[in-house]
Amino acid sequence: MLSGGDMLIRALHDEGVDLIFGYPGGAVLHIYDAIFNQDKVDHVLVRHEQAATHAADGYARATGRPGVVLVTSGPGATNAITGIATAYMDSIPMVVISGQVTRDSIGLDAFQETDMIGVSRPVVKHSFMVQKAEDIPMVVKQAFHIATSGRPGPVVIDIPKDVTDPGETFPYEYPETAKIRSYSPPTKGHSGQIKKAVEILMNAKKPIIYSGGGVVMGDGAELLTRLAQKLGYPVTNTLMGLGAYPATDKQFVGMLGMHGTYEANMSMNDADVILAIGARFDDRVTNSDVSKFCPDATILHVDIDPAAISKTVTAHVPIVGPVVPVLEEMLEQVNASKVQIDEEALAAWWKKIDHWRERDSLAVTPAEGEVIKPQQVIQALYKVTNGDAYITSDVGQHQMFAAQYYHFDKPRRWINSGGLGTMGFGLPAAVGVQLAFPDAIVACVTGEGSIQMNIQELATCNQCALPIKIVNLNNEALGMVKQWQDMQYGGRHSHSTYADSLPDFVALAESYGHVGIRIEKLSELEEKMKEAFAIKDKLVFIDVCVDPNEHVYPMAIKGGAMSEMFLSKTERT
């Protein structure tokens, strides 16, 4: 016989959860007491509920297992919303347990009451309001099933306080399966469609594989790599898909889209066949006017979510299914196919791509004297970590530089908020990643704007002794906002600078019990980075003073085709 609170924690344990991220409060005190009374499920105390969701999110992205969050009612629940929306946009499996006022106070504007089911509805895959304690095991089972299957996403479980009352106990049994008659995600692709796609793919003269976050989250990276290498076709990854195909391989043409490489965007624009897999033709890829998008291409689109297919760009051959079984079947059919790939056409295609590559769109022009370019920081980070770190990032210029210059060879190493673009994501996400992989190198690439949105998590890092390395590209401004203001608003920097009010990040880090290092000169960049990463047992805040005038290039020209890009402040295609 267990109370509702005990049942919840026991059910989490039975579901395989050993770590949750949360913040206590009135409506979840019974649950926190249940946590206190056991040792199977560990709890990490964050300093803001938003950080709990990002930490759980980072944990989920790095491990593939669902992240779990526990917050109280009212402000606890609403603070979690940004993190839930972040996970929803990037299809991250997450279960968020929120406390609620007692059942008899719901709707009476009770203290710390918020309609969490209503507030979270547009940003969750599904949500449950627990009506009685006996339902807890089945609700937990169903929540995890929904969060992790099909197109993954966050699920909210809202639990009124009296449901977890330690004074009332019930028999407990954890169900083996979650029976949901109205929910049946696809388990494989349509063989006929796959056959059709493979035939078009093998007859292509100028093919390209465009893979996205679905390949990372669906654990399809290895199969994708095998398929691409078997075919010998070029591969581009979306921001969310980085690491799904090894970035250092010769078939990789770089990231595509708004800040993609010249060769990736030109190849897409010129392609006759595009195999889009686990990608959703996001506006940061298609550049808003879809009528100009890849005019000559036959689009083969693999996605687990039927609603992602033909949402913006019409798919000629849609395939609905999880990436692994679809890629397995594609590989089988490619191996069995009698179609001979037109090697001559492919060689000519590669020649063209190599010509685009020669433009070297990511070449870094060093600044004068000791001024550090932000790109050089990422290059140094890549070198110092041997390209093998988990990199979390915030949102802005630094995020794009990290995506462009840290060459991810493995999936789940690049942890960023792609869809929602949530500033403040990086540090708490790093908390989740470092807790999942205590011995790994975890670096948070951030800017002085983003880091201040969840800077309080430095305290969590101290409490949990997490040796995260924070690489702060400090340009004393909201760099991406400023870049847009430079390019589209006549250089009027409306509320994007704050140089005179920045904290001393070194002193700030030290006050939280960490190590702070400031790097101001190019000549000391690599050496000091090495020094920072040599400190294995402590968090190091590396505050790097970078060129405040740098822009991210290439940059897509608004409303243009994929081939239309600014390549520097003075050049465009």
Added chain:
Amino acid sequence: MRRIVSILLENQPGALSRVVGLFSQRNYNINSLTVAPTDDPTLSRLTITTIGDDRKIEQIIKHLNKIVDVAKLVDLTEGSHIERELLLIKVKATGAQRAEVKRVADIFRGDVVDVTPTMYTIQLTGTSEKLDGFIQALDGTTILEVARSGASGVARGEKILSL
């Protein structure tokens, strides 16, 4: 184009708000919405009439299908179907108009279900188009109140929407 989508929905608290929320969230139109439990008390049947081109309707159907509480749905307008809506209308009926209103109601096979010395309450069922036609035919009279149920419908023949 106008479409009628029928949905079998889990009869759960909050389920209806997920369906309605989807329409506002994704900028889709709802022209009418009816909902009531079916013979199986765990399932509600919703009928939504909406307007959009084929691409939009395809997206609406796909997104509705993604809602966990949506058990099954069908676009009735894809095939031949029966559509009915109920109208209750209060019309001023005095003097010469009293007979005229009754005559128009008879033509549309409407029933006068309530009478006072100055007005009629008329009940009419039919397709939404027919109800529109009736209201237009009453143009010369004073309409006091209109209550429409929204369209409901089933497919013709042996096609059945059930679990």
